[in-house]
Amino acid sequence: MNKDFFKNEPVNRLKGSNPKIGIRPTIDGRRKGVRESLEAQTMQMALNAAKYLTENLKHADGTSVECIIADSCIGGVAEAAMAAEKFKLNGVAVSLTVTPCWCYGSETIDMDPFMPKAIWGFNGTERPGAVYLAAALAGHTQKGLPAFGIYGHEVQDMGDNNIPSDIGEKLIRFAKAGLAIATMKGKSYLSIGSVSMGIAGSIVDDHFFKNYLGMRNEYVDMTEITRRIDENIFDRKEYEKALIWVKKYCKEGFDFNPLELQQSRQKKDENWEFVIKMTIIARDLMVGNPVLDDLGFGEEALGHNAIISGFQGQRQWTDHFPNGDFLEAILNSSFDWNGIRQPYLVATENDSLNAVVMLFGHLLTNTAQIFADVRTYWSPESVKRVTGYSLSGLAENGIIHLINSGSATLDGTGQEMLDGKPAMKPYWEIEESEAQKCLEVTTWYSASAEYFRGGGYSSNYLSKGGMPMTMSRINLVAGIGPVLQIAEGFSVELPAEVHEVIDNRTDKTWPTTWFAPILNGKGSFTDVYSVMAAWGANHCSASYGHIGADLITLASMLRIPVCMHNVDEEKIFRPSSWSAFGSDKEAQDYRSCANYGPLYK
Ligand SMILES: C[C@H](O)[C@@H](O)[C@@H](O)C(=O)CO
Numbered sequence: 001m002n003k004d005f006f007k008n009e010p011v012n013r014l015k016g017s018n019p020k021i022g023i024r025p026t027i028d029g030r031r032k033g034v035r036e037s038l039e040a041q042t043m044q045m046a047l048n049a050a051k052y053l054t055e056n057l058k059h060a061d062g063t064s065v066e067c068i069i070a071d072s073c074i075g076g077v078a079e080a081a082m083a084a085e086k087f088k089l090n091g092v093a094v095s096l097t098v099t100p101c102w103c104y105g106s107e108t109i110d111m112d113p114f115m116p117k118a119i120w121g122f123n124g125t126e127r128p129g130a131v132y133l134a135a136a137l138a139g140h141t142q143k144g145l146p147a148f149g150i151y152g153h154e155v156q157d158m159g160d161n162n163i164p165s166d167i168g169e170k171l172i173r174f175a176k177a178g179l180a181i182a183t184m185k186g187k188s189y190l191s192i193g194s195v196s197m198g199i200a201g202s203i204v205d206d207h208f209f210k211n212y213l214g215m216r217n218e219y220v221d222m223t224e225i226t227r228r229i230d231e232n233i234f235d236r237k238e239y240e241k242a243l244i245w246v247k248k249y250c251k252e253g254f255d256f257n258p259l260e261l262q263q264s265r266q267k268k269d270e271n272w273e274f275v276i277k278m279t280i281i282a283r284d285l286m287v288g289n290p291v292l293d294d295l296g297f298g299e300e301a302l303g304h305n306a307i308i309s310g311f312q313g314q315r316q317w318t319d320h321f322p323n324g325d326f327l328e329a330i331l332n333s334s335f336d337w338n339g340i341r342q343p344y345l346v347a348t349e350n351d352s353l354n355a356v357v358m359l360f361g362h363l364l365t366n367t368a369q370i371f372a373d374v375r376t377y378w379s380p381e382s383v384k385r386v387t388g389y390s391l392s393g394l395a396e397n398g399i400i401h402l403i404n405s406g407s408a409t410l411d412g413t414g415q416e417m418l419d420g421k422p423a424m425k426p427y428w429e430i431e432e433s434e435a436q437k438c439l440e441v442t443t444w445y446s447a448s449a450e451y452f453r454g455g456g457y458s459s460n461y462l463s464k465g466g467m468p469m470t471m472s473r474i475n476l477v478a479g480i481g482p483v484l485q486i487a488e489g490f491s492v493e494l495p496a497e498v499h500e501v502i503d504n505r506t507d508k509t510w511p512t513t514w515f516a517p518i519l520n521g522k523g524s525f526t527d528v529y530s531v532m533a534a535w536g537a538n539h540c541s542a543s544y545g546h547i548g549a550d551l552i553t554l555a556s557m558l559r560i561p562v563c564m565h566n567v568d569e570e571k572i573f574r575p576s577s578w579s580a581f582g583s584d585k586e587a588q589d590y591r592s593c594a595n596y597g598p599l600y601k
């Protein structure tokens with residue numbers, strides 16, 4: 001491979017700095033003995049937490065997470081205010097209070113209503129850290145400021161600086177979700193186009209974005225892409241480089257269209273040029289591009305500060321112009337002609353609700369996301385009838401066909417390796433050879449002319465099996481608001497000839513991930529059919545890894561109830577006040593979210 005094409009080059013990015021974690025060591029305020037005896041240990045706990053978080057967490061852009069520790073231990077309200085001031089000046093957006101001892105409950109807590117908060121009360125016996133934890137959490141609950149409680153399962157000795165694994169897991173889960181909501185806050189969802197074929201998720205709901213996510217909505221008509229192509233409002237040099245790269249790495253497939261609907265070779269070559277320009281322009285619309293300033297387009301150079309976007313495509317655009325599949329697939333991938341880089345998240349069919357779960361998945365895992373239609377439930381009986389093959393292993397109870405043209409990341413091929421197994425990795429861990437393999441196993445077929453009269457190219461691949469994956473989806477429900485669905489499972493691989501028979505019955509030019517959810521015999525997870533039947537919309541985002549617990553924590557911070565999941569109860573981590581809303585975890589969640597309402601209302 002020519003290494004020149006996988007050099008990491010700086011790319012234009014979002015405005016605003018990454019949020020930081022503020023650490024608040026709280027202490028018993030009594031002088032002349034008590035406080036003095038605890039100062040070193042308390043501050044050490046803050047240092048330990050900061051070290052742990054910075055060593056174990058990265059932002060999705062690859063930078064390390066920074067922690068800001070209060071200048072002094074916090075024994076009362078004056079020192080709490082001093083810490084709040086320091087946090088404000090330093091871009092802190094997530095607050096973690098740590099203490100090994102008793103402190104004055106509501107006098108020491110963080111009162112910022114928008115900042116996700118957790119308190120880690122050291123489980124020792126010498127001083128009552130747990131008693132403070134309970135008192136402070138009671139204060140939070142009484143004041144309507146939900147906070148997460150972290151308390152170790154095992155008793156630790158006073159000078160023990162180790163962070164036990166149960167504490168570590170909760171610290172990371174809390175911090176990563178908190179940073180995710182702080183990262184999306186103030187950023188935009190950019191709609192390129194409007195509602196695609198009546199799809200509910202592309203009826204963009206301003207209220208949801210503003211009140212629940214703290215985000216802005218930006219809108220541009222698809223004619224803006226035409227204008228920029230016609231008037232050469234893009235970086236011509238980047239385009240030339242992209243064209244060479246695409247010719248080398250993007251393998252064109254067969255044209256399955258009936259002869260009378262096939263476009264000429266000349267038109268197909270023009271389509272390649274067109275879709276590359278569409279890709280560059282969609283990215284520039286999202287995040288801006290300083291090169292446009294040099295070309296005399298200062299306004300265009302700024303972009304829309306969009307952390308997510310959606311492209312309507314169908315039908316007005318695709319009935320006339322080449323479709324958006326190339327732009328969606330490439331932007332959503334961790335690499336292009338500029339090298340291996342953070343994905344730009346774009347939803348196909350302008351499905352803004354699916355874009356939001358892609359954003360959740362991306363910010364929680366730092367990896368690219370597969371956008372897919374939840375197309376077909378294939379029972380073992382149906383597979384047997386149609387192909388003669390008996391499903392086995394992870395697939396034995398049946399499988400769900402995840403397939404859509406467009407926004408499935410090429411990382412979803414499963415050609416990136418983690419401990420020798422197929423994976424999707426954060427961009428900074430991806431090897432050049434892995435990016436190249438993702439491209440090698442992807443074929444760009446001429447788009448199906450029945451659907452896409454304007455032509456274009458659809459990415460086709462088959463995900464490797466054995467990847468732990470999580471499907472998720474947000475739906476807006478009149479009378480409730482947003483609800484989140486989660487299904488953990490695995491990608492599975494079928495013998496090539498079996499896949500081919502099934503794939504040929506559907507849209508064989510599109511990428512496929514075969515998904516087997518983990519069943520637990522209850523409710524929506526009684527069997528694979530019931531998972532499919534309970535899915536609340538036509539789309540899902542499929543993320544690498546089992547991230548259901550992380551999504552649940554994130555949703556609770558945003559006050560979005562989870563209506564379906566297959567995560568073990570022990571892994572569910574929500575603000576402590578949730579347990580005041582009943583003893584059944586799902587009922588607690590609905591009542592709590594209804595009680596608190598959206599975070600930014
Ligand atoms: C080509 C079709 O319009 C598809 O794009 C359609 O099945 C969908 O993806 C609906 O979500």
Ligand SMILES: [Mn+2]
Binds near residue numbers: 348372373404538539
């Ligand atoms: Mn779709």
